[in-house]
Amino acid sequence: MKFCSTCGSADIALRVPEGDHRERFVCGACGAIHYKNPLIVCGVIPVYGDKVMLCRRGIEPRYGKWTLPAGFMENNETVEEGAQRELLEESLATVTLGPLLTVLSVPYISQVHMMYVGTMAEPTFGVTPESTEIALFDEAEIPWKEIAFRTVSRSLEHFFACRSAGKFTLLNAKIG
Numbered sequence: 001m002k003f004c005s006t007c008g009s010a011d012i013a014l015r016v017p018e019g020d021h022r023e024r025f026v027c028g029a030c031g032a033i034h035y036k037n038p039l040i041v042c043g044v045i046p047v048y049g050d051k052v053m054l055c056r057r058g059i060e061p062r063y064g065k066w067t068l069p070a071g072f073m074e075n076n077e078t079v080e081e082g083a084q085r086e087l088l089e090e091s092l093a094t095v096t097l098g099p100l101l102t103v104l105s106v107p108y109i110s111q112v113h114m115m116y117v118g119t120m121a122e123p124t125f126g127v128t129p130e131s132t133e134i135a136l137f138d139e140a141e142i143p144w145k146e147i148a149f150r151t152v153s154r155s156l157e158h159f160f161a162c163r164s165a166g167k168f169t170l171l172n173a174k175i176g
Contacts, residue, residue, distance in 0.1 A: 001025040006032040041113040041151070042082040043070020045159050046095050048120040051136035052156065055090050057148055058132040065148035068115065068155065069093070069131075083116050091134050093125040101162070102155045102171045113151040113175075117159065117168060150175050 001012050009029035016023055017033050025034040045068055046053040054066045069090040073082040080097055087093055095118025104113040125134045137143070139160050147153045154175060162168045 001034060001036075004030060004032055005034065006030055036110075038107075038110040038112055040073040040079065040082075041070055041111055042073050042079045042086060043068050043113070043115050044083050044087045044095055044097070044118040045101060045115055045155060046087065046091070046093055046118050046120050046125075048123045048136055051138050052142070052159070053091065053093065053120065053125060053134060053136050054142075055131035056133035056135075058128070058130050062148035064132070066143050066146050066152075067148040068152050070113070070115065070152075079114055080116070083114070083118075087118065090128055090130045091125045092128060093120060093134075095120050099168050100170060101168060102151075102158055102173075104151045104154060104171075105174045106151060106176055107174065108176045113155075115151075115155040 003010055004012055004027035007027060007030040009027055011028035012025050013028060014023045015026050017026055055069050057063050057065050057067055069087040071086040073079060077085065084097065087095060098117040098119060100114060101117050102113070102115045106113060123136060127134060142156060144153065154173070158171045
């Protein structure tokens with residue numbers, strides 16, 4: 001952090017504010033404490049029949065790898081709204097949102113990934129600037145070695161295990 005977003009001063013330093021136990025960016029001019037907190041990534045496991053929809057990434061990081069439609073939650077939206085928005089932005093698809101399936105904490109990059117199950121009424125989707133290819137895969141066809149992120153692999157593994165067991169349960173885990 002180079003400047004205070006409250007007063008504009010460049011007098012910013014990392015220190016432990018009184019009553020706290022962690023270093024924070026503190027403005028020496030106005031005393032504002034600036035908290036830097038984890039980002040939330042929200043997304044959907046889109047399902048049509050017995051197949052799951054994946055997107056081939058058209059952007060970095062991991063350009064060309066397969067992923068679930070997901071991205072950073074925006075201000076003034078719920079996690080569910082963010083998941084639906086990301087799905088539409090990356091695949092032009094819509095779903096009826098089902099249960100929250102995974103909450104995966106990724107502390108080494110200060111993120112939390114939350115994935116929902118979503119049911120597609122029709123196999124309607126298309127490429128966007130964020131995805132170069134969209135496809136439906138059954139479990140045996142998933143390109144596991146080309147999956148972009150460990151959180152996506154873990155979410156897919158949990159989805160297939162739950163579907164096989166006949167009951168969707170929430171997976172709350174740490175990655176990395």
